[in-house]
Amino acid sequence: MSLVNRPYVNGAVSHWFGEIGLPLPSTPLPGSRDADVCVIGAGYTGLWTAYYLKKARPGLRVVVLEKEFAGFGASGRNGGWVVGELAGSAPRYARTHGKDAVLRLQRAMFGSVSEIVRVAAEEGVEADLEHDGVVTVARNRAQLRRLTELVAHERAWGWGEDDLRLIEPGERVRVAGAVGASWSPHCARVQPAKLVRGLARVVRELGVELYEGTEVTGLRPRGGGLPAAAVTPYGTVSAEYVVRATEGFTAAFPGAHRDWLPMNSSMIVTEPLPEDVLDGSWRGAELLGDMAHYYMYAQRTADGRIAFGGRGKPYRYGSRIDDAGRTPEATVTALRTLLADMFPAAASVPVAHAWSGVLGVPRDWCSTATVDHRTGLGHAGGYTGHGVATSNLAGRTLRDLLLGEETDLTTLPWVNRPARRWEPEPLRWLGVQLMYSLYRGADARERGVHRTSKLARLADLLSGR
Secondary structure: OOOOOOOOEEOOOOHHHHHHOOOOOOOOOOOOEEEEEEEEOOOHHHHHHHHHHHHHOOOOOEEEEOOOOOOOOHHHOOOOEEEOOOOOOHHHHHHHHOHHHHHHHHHHHHHHHHHHHHHHHHHOOOOOOEOOOEEEEEOOHHHHHHHHHHHHHHHHOOOOOOOOEEEOOOOOEOOOOOOEEEEEOOEEEOOHHHHHHHHHHHHHHOOOEEEOOOOOOEEEOOEOOEOEEEEEOOEEEEEEEEEEOOHHHHHHOOOOOOOOEEEEEEEEEEOOOOOOOOOOOEOOOOEEEEOOOOOEEEEEOOOOOEEEEEOOOOOOHHHOOOOOOOOOHHHHHHHHHHHHHHOHHHOOOOEEEEEEEEEEEOOOOOOEEEEEOOOOEEEEEOOOOOHHHHHHHHHHHHHHHHOOOOOOHHHOOOEOOOOOOOOOOOHHHHHHHHHHHHHHHHHHHOOOOOOOOHHHHHHHHHHOO
């Protein structure tokens, strides 16, 4: 289903599902059952985990439970960046596992980009994947200084010239006002809903039992002679292992209210641009980001639109989640204004759709893949916005952990990583509001100066990044 010539849409999950159509209601869990592994959440993490388990051990009984439908959360609402950046801080991982382990984790993340492209081709998943890399632009001297420092930082953490390099402004994507840019090959464009819908099809064909419209209301750890279990209104799934793969929706899960902060991110997408609008300034499928503190992210879609995102209203009190994806018009206007500022020729192209979603942010901003063999419970997530690629690595890592195999993946520094919980309300809400107010203020102050604003440094300290 195309949005061309349709009225402007706000919410309704995302443009990505608007393009292909929302799935028809499916059958919920038909009653209690036993399994080897039960996965909660049919987003990328849950589906990749199920996929790799069944590919490794076809005889395993794998059940996936989803409250809404596959891809309803961040997997169907993200910016379509399959990016190989660490979901976390390299120095922070190194404090517990050493630098060599972090370098291995980074290379594993690079490999995840190619792995997703490979599996999609092998399994016949058509998801508009194009592996053209990512361009990051600096639009003032302070941002240029940060970009130069970022490249030097990544060099120290194993990124070579072939992994990341400075380029001339406009060399790959011409952005108004850009004074510097970098390019990395470790990123691919994807149509998120097509990828998640394709994965759901593939795992079903492999024999995974995927039940949508099935909310998990409780978890039971292994003990007292009973296996681990996921409890739903339709019955209980008892399994050797139960894995929670709920990412930004984790805050709504029983007992996990403060584990990961559900950070809101918002997007708009334009109508298809006439061929002459960008005048050759963005010809490929490179992803595009910037060095602002209140940063943006964008892609050129396969049908010639610009999908453009940013933080908008970053957090709702009490970790509430707007599951309809509706976006405040002030956020839509702000994103539209920034898009027009970066691409003036596109200023008159109408916005077709706006939507929002949530991503999971740990207190230390470092993701994890965890399995507790004593309780039979596991989880993965906290991807801080890098979940499209990181979820693939999580799926392969959880496979090895669940199968009890010692591999290179099970020794990576994010495995079984503990993290402290977020502060209770109202401290959590006040802290996030202050943090992003400081970032916005820093962006405003940096126009015309060459150093990062002290406001941003204060925000970093407050956030724990």
